[in-house]
Amino acid sequence: MALKTIDEYDLNSNRQPGSYRISGFGVYSDLVAGMLASKTEEKIGTVANALVDDMGQIQYIVVDLGTNPSGREVLLSADRARIDQDQRRVYATGLSKEQAEQLPAYNSQMQY
Numbered sequence: 001m002a003l004k005t006i007d008e009y010d011l012n013s014n015r016q017p018g019s020y021r022i023s024g025f026g027v028y029s030d031l032v033a034g035m036l037a038s039k040t041e042e043k044i045g046t047v048a049n050a051l052v053d054d055m056g057q058i059q060y061i062v063v064d065l066g067t068n069p070s071g072r073e074v075l076l077s078a079d080r081a082r083i084d085q086d087q088r089r090v091y092a093t094g095l096s097k098e099q100a101e102q103l104p105a106y107n108s109q110m111q112y
Contacts, residue, residue, distance in 0.1 A: 003051040003059055003112040022047045022083060022090060027063050027076070029100070030091040044092055044100045048073055051112055061090060062106045074103035075112075 006021070029042040049062040061076040082091040092100055 003053060006050050006052055006058075009052045009056055022050060022058075022061070025083070025088045025090050027061070027090045027092055027100075029096050030082070030093055031096050042097055044095070044097050045074075047090055048106075051075075060106075060112070063090075063092075063100065063103075065101060073106040074100065075106050076100070076103060 006023075025047045027044045027047060029044055031042070045063045045065040047061055048064040050058045051060040051062065053059050058078045058081075060078060061081050062073050063076050064073050076090075076092055076095075080093045080095060082093055083089075084091065095103075
C-alpha cells in the first residue's frame with residue numbers, strides 16, 4: 001500500500017479537500033526534563049505535510065526541523081503523535097527534540 005500526501009489524497013478521493021489540515025502546526029515535545037508534562041514549550045519543528053493511507057488515515061507526519069542543526073524533514077509516526085486542533089499543535093509523544101532529530105528522513109521522491 002503506497003502512502004500519499006494529504007493533498008494527493010484530497011484530489012483523488014470523494015473527501016472534501018482540506019477537511020483536516022495540520023500543515024503549519026507547531027510540533028512540540030511532550031517531555032520536560034525527561035518526564036511527561038501536561039505543557040511544554042520545547043518546539044521540535046513545524047508540520048510540513050502528512051502521509052495518509054488509502055482510507056485517508058494519517059500514518060506519518062512530515063516534520064520540518066527548520067533551524068535545528070540537521071535542517072531537514074523527518075517522519076513522525078502517527079502512533080507517536082497527538083494532534084491538538086484548537087492549539088494548532090502536534091505533540092511528539094515521548095520524544096525530545098534530540099530524539100526527533102534522529103527520526104527517519106523524509107524524501108518526497110521516495111514512495112512510502
